[in-house]
Amino acid sequence: MIREGTLQLANGLDWSTLAHKARSAAPEAFASDGNPLNLLRGEWEKPGRPKAFHSSVDGSTLGSFPMLGPDSVREAVKAAAAEFDGWSRTDLDERRRRVSACLSQLKAHRELFAGLLVWEIGKPFDQALVSVDRCISGVEWYVEQAESLLGRRKPLGLVSNIASWNYPMSVLMHAVLVQLLVGNVAIAKTPSDGGLFTLTLAMAFARREGLPVSLVSGSGRQLSEALVRGDEVACLSFVGGKDTGRDIVASLLDQRKRYMLEMEGVNAYGIWHFSDWQGLKSQLRKSFEYGKQRCTAYARFVVEKRLFPRFLEMYMELAGELRFGHPLLVRDPGDPPPSVAFGPLINDRAVEALNAKVSEALGLGAVAVHERSLDDGLFLPGQDTSAYFAPVALMNLPRPSKLYHSEPFGPVDTFVVVNGVEELVAEMNVSNGSLVASIACDDPAEAQAIAGELRAFKVGINRTRSRGDREEAFGGIGASWKGCFVGGRYLVQALTEGEPDEPLYGNFPDMTLLPNNR
Numbered sequence: 121m122i123r124e125g126t127l128q129l130a131n132g133l134d135w136s137t138l139a140h141k142a143r144s145a146a147p148e149a150f151a152s153d154g155n156p157l158n159l160l161r162g163e164w165e166k167p168g169r170p171k172a173f174h175s176s177v178d179g180s181t182l183g184s185f186p187m188l189g190p191d192s193v194r195e196a197v198k199a200a201a202a203e204f205d206g207w208s209r210t211d212l213d214e215r216r217r218r219v220s221a222c223l224s225q226l227k228a229h230r231e232l233f234a235g236l237l238v239w240e241i242g243k244p245f246d247q248a249l250v251s252v253d254r255c256i257s258g259v260e261w262y263v264e265q266a267e268s269l270l271g272r273r274k275p276l277g278l279v280s281n282i283a284s285w286n287y288p289m290s291v292l293m294h295a296v297l298v299q300l301l302v303g304n305v306a307i308a309k310t311p312s313d314g315g316l317f318t319l320t321l322a323m324a325f326a327r328r329e330g331l332p333v334s335l336v337s338g339s340g341r342q343l344s345e346a347l348v349r350g351d352e353v354a355c356l357s358f359v360g361g362k363d364t365g366r367d368i369v370a371s372l373l374d375q376r377k378r379y380m381l382e383m384e385g386v387n388a389y390g391i392w393h394f395s396d397w398q399g400l401k402s403q404l405r406k407s408f409e410y411g412k413q414r415c416t417a418y419a420r421f422v423v424e425k426r427l428f429p430r431f432l433e434m435y436m437e438l439a440g441e442l443r444f445g446h447p448l449l450v451r452d453p454g455d456p457p458p459s460v461a462f463g464p465l466i467n468d469r470a471v472e473a474l475n476a477k478v479s480e481a482l483g484l485g486a487v488a489v490h491e492r493s494l495d496d497g498l499f500l501p502g503q504d505t506s507a508y509f510a511p512v513a514l515m516n517l518p519r520p521s522k523l524y525h526s527e528p529f530g531p532v533d534t535f536v537v538v539n540g541v542e543e544l545v546a547e548m549n550v551s552n553g554s555l556v557a558s559i560a561c562d563d564p565a566e567a568q569a570i571a572g573e574l575r576a577f578k579v580g581i582n583r584t585r586s587r588g589d590r591e592e593a594f595g596g597i598g599a600s601w602k603g604c605f606v607g608g609r610y611l612v613q614a615l616t617e618g619e620p621d622e623p624l625y626g627n628f629p630d631m632t633l634l635p636n637n638r
Contacts, residue, residue: 218300443459445460512533
């Protein structure tokens with residue numbers, strides 16, 4: 121383990137400094153003890169039941185979640201819905217002005233937001249900056265395009281937002297601001313594992329500009345009755361795992377409300393009749409960002425048998441070059457934060473769960489072809505490293521193992537060697553649908569033919585795909601997505617009412633499913 125005494129935190133990026141800046145920027149959003157409050161009825165109130173919030177970076181305590189119970193959140197949902205009548209009569213120019221004013225505050229504090237994200241969710245500083253900037257630029261695009269996207273469409277009402285911890289800004293905050301822009305009101309639940317200070321500060325700026333948003337913390341299981349099934353909720357936006365997503369879908373079967381449920385799937389990269397190994401190496405290097413804790417991370421590589429030696433040579437070279445560890449250590453405190461591929465997983469429970477899956481696969485006969493150690497990581501002497509996971513690659517993965525059919529959500533890759541195209545396609549489609557997939561192939565026509573057989577919403581040819589934003593549609597095939605697709609005009613359609621007979625595009629039985637987005 122690299123624990124050189126000369127390593128130290130970059131200037132101004134220690135948690136106490138960042139938390140003080142956040143409280144100074146929005147003092148109304150914090151209690152006298154410095155912990156965030158809930159945003160209810162347009163006011164920051166109710167410290168709730170405190171639940172300790174620890175950083176995965178080094179195990180330190182950052183503060184406390186202000187956990188609410190079901191009764192308080194039911195009241196919050198009703199109060200949020202009551203704001204819709206007035207907000208829906210606010211003209212588009214004024215809504216654009218207020219959203220733009222909020223974006224100006226986000227821009228002015230972009231480095232503060234990035235620093236908060238490092239400590240709260242373990243995202244390296246440069247990647248955290250990208251998340252903040254994508255939130256801002258993405259919403260700016262909708263502000264510019266709002267008139268043409270909306271036309272004569274009308275808002276739905278209250279939109280409830282339940283999202284995972286990995287993208288508080290570029291997914292959750294982005295979604296909320298677009299919802300408000302098109303005339304809806306919004307309530308969001310703080311992700312249970314991270315993003316508390318980041319979202320508190322962002323929502324404080326939004327509320328200052330008169331944007332009708334509410335923010336609550338609490339147990340998802342306890343609050344789902346109000347946030348998912350509440351009569352006042354007109355639309356649900358959810359990002360999370362399949363298990364929770366299935367429960368939500370089941371609970372909505374007897375209700376007529378809009379929903380967008382983004383869930384997991386095994387995103388696969390197939391390699392067939394291919395030769396550009398350096399180009400593929402560049403793609404895969406980027407795919408390790410944030411320890412593959414992304415819904416569009418590639419975790420499964422299906423490789424033509426005769427190409428496997430070249431693929432493995434390239435992969436081992438890449439994997440050996442990856443830098444990981446504490447995301448804020450520098451040799452001189454004035455240096456910028458290091459560009460590590462990834463820091464910790466979201467918490468030590470995620471490490472334990474991933475270790476269990478890897479151990480199960482190995483016990484059933486999988487072979488580890490690459491396995492690094494935390495001794496290769498970059499850490500301070502004596503630092504808590506319980507939330508860190510060193511990269512692993514497995515092959516001969518047995519079908520009964522959990523990793524064969526499920527997304528690892530961490531730096532664990534699996535390799536499958538195949539002899540024919542049919543086998544390649546079958547092994548890439550193991551999870552009953554995915555958000556993205558890619559095929560590496562020198563022959564464009566053959567690549568297109570293979571791509572047409574893949575059960576993924578977006579398929580890249582000799583490139584990786586991502587969630588995207590702005591005008592690019594996004595959704596999922598099979599179990600990876602339920603409800604309306606999003607992105608550009610599809611997101612606006614999902615959040616508004618048009619003509620009575622207008623079809624909605626999404627993944628549900630009685631409506632239209634868009635073809636793969638190439």
